[in-house]
Amino acid sequence: MMEEVLLARIQFASTTLFHFIFVPLSIGLALIIAIMQTMYLVKKDEIYLKMTKFWSVFFLINFAIGVVTGIIQEFQFGMNWSAYSRFVGDIFGAPLAVEALLAFFLESTFIGIWIFGWNKLPKKLHLACIWLVSIGTVMSAFWILAANSFMQNPTGYVLQNGRAEMNDVVALLTNEKLWVAFPHTIFGSFATGAFFVVGVSAWYLIKKRHVDFFKKSLAISLVIGMLSGLGIAFTGHSQAQYLMHAQPMKMAAAEALWEDSGDPAAWTLFAKIDVENRETTKRIDIPYMLSYLTYSEFKGKVQGMNALEQQMIDKHGEGEYLPPVKTTFWSFRIMVVTGGTLLGLGALGLLLMFRKKIVESVWFLRLLVVGIFLPFIGNSFGWIMSEMGRQPWVVNGLMKTVDGISPNVSAGQILFSLISFSTIYTILGIIMVILFVKFIQRGPDEQPEEDVSATDPFETGGAGHAIK
């Protein structure tokens, strides 16, 4: 059984992390493109139209991969985790179904209309379509996080008929975890899109190609990137406060705290963790920081894993209750460092832009190019921390991950699907990089014109073109 659990976890982790390369970029780019197209309509300057079309090439390639990798997500709960699905379907399946009804239909329908409707719809209506796509992507994030938040911090349920059944939809949707995770994820996604546009624009400015075009792109995306960076920091802070009282074990593991901390508690920048002997040595600490992070004041102590584990044993009986400490600890740090760096890049970039020095600051533009990758790293490790830190539970306090597996699926079958999906995902990843590089190099000039002229089968007269 352990083999199946391990393989199913590897599959879930790898397919989800891969899927989440594309999701935040889609959410971010949808917003940026909607803003650019809005500016085109407001300022009536063709350059914004050109910008909209140039950046939408990346958005659409990315969106396509996001969509197809998302289908697997919905299927694999039932395929690999049937016991889990039976246990939570009542309360966890509902947000997924609502997500499909509210968000998936909206984004898929209006993205089709937007791509093919450039010259078929009045300009304002066409603009509304991309905004609806953007709203759809954000709503999609909300509902999937509503489902995930139940796994982290179950609310709105009652245990009956051997499963968690919904008994309070308001409690489900006002889950504290949801309201700290949703803004954090959304700001992270906006930052992902923004720093992609920032980085590509910086590359062009280094090459001194299409300077005007990319200066404008840089300006828009830097502002969005900076605001998102601030959003990430504030909501990250509220995530920590939430963790402290709702999932203290995850917080303790993220700090590699075995014993309770002192008061005030220091935040560890770096340390050597010895899980076997349950000790953390060679800490490099920032004093007061952990107290501030968790309580918003410079005092207060944080419980350690030893005490928390004893509480879990008292509550749930003998067993393993520690999450993978090193993974949780280091993921947290990688996430924080990438987030902090983005904020710094954003602030410095805006400063340089304000002083009209950004085009000459080649060293800084180079940093911005590298900055493209930072949000992806931060997003991934954020999720690794969140999901690994929840272990050994699949639904915190209610069901362990090992108990969620499909009893009728063999290790061989999971291995087959794991190999199939990883192979095709690797190919998709390579293709995405190749296409992105190709279209970045091609630049904004050679965008094909779209104008679908067509005849109307339902109209015989000459007065057609009802919608134009």
Next chain:
Amino acid sequence: MPLSDIWFILIAVLFIGFIFLEGFDFGVGMSTKFLARNDLEKRVVMNTIGPVWDANEVWLITAGGAMFAAFPHWYATAFSGFYLPFVVLLLAFIIRGVAFEFRNKVDSKAWVKTWDWAVFIGSILPPFLFGVFFTSLIRGLPIDGDMNMYAGFTDFVNVYTVIGGVTFVLLSYLHGLLFIGLKTVGDLRERANTAARKVYALTGVFLVLFMIFTHLETDALTDHGAILIPLYSLAIVLYGLLFFFLKTKREGLSFTMTGLVLIIIMASFFIALFPNVMISSLDPAFNMSIADAASGDYSLKIMTIVAFTMVPIVLAYTIWSYYVFRKRLTGDKEHLEY
């Protein structure tokens, strides 16, 4: 009517919407190999479904989500039980989905050819697998007392399920050809209609075979004959009418006929299942009923409110999207997105 029955019907409606809409997407995908003669024609064919195929696929995603939410046991048993066929199905959906977007992004014959194959395989496998899925659902599957399904190769692949799969492939192909006939002009339109006439007889044979084997292999017509026999007869009549509509080149009516036949076939599976969601071939006591599989009433109530609010809105903008793109594609190269 209990809420769980309403959700059973809603899920049936979602699968019906899926097969009606994605049915022609699949057929159009198959036509890229069988009908289109050159690159431009292939592009025109793909562009006929360009604005809509993604949204059409969401009908399936929503059906899956609704199964998860409203019938967790049905979702869990079926999705884990159909493990390998579903892996293949997912791979097919992946390659087809990205193929439309990737195909014209690189100027290379090998590249284009690769994605042409992806479109074709990704369009012919899913209808086959759905045919297998639904026929084996009503035929019965080895489900034990713990609601776990341990199916072997012959549970999935046997005469009946293969007939079911081929019937879905052929009906989708015919449906797709008629869609192309509606959406294109000139030579392509003519050839699509000619191809539809050619595939008519074979599809008809499989439709009848499917009905005969449904009677031989399942209890559907014995248990639900009062509804199913008239429905099947109606499907035959509509399919007969299609012959005349094809002959007189009534494109809209022809497309409506294949659509209705697909709808009837999909509906017949759910009628045959009722009042169960899954049938055990091991012991009738292990059949999973709608009530057994369902979520609690509270959850169903909440979702019913959401569904009855949202479905009309979704339908409204879906219909609007078809209205926006109601014109035929002329095949002017400048004007194709894919």
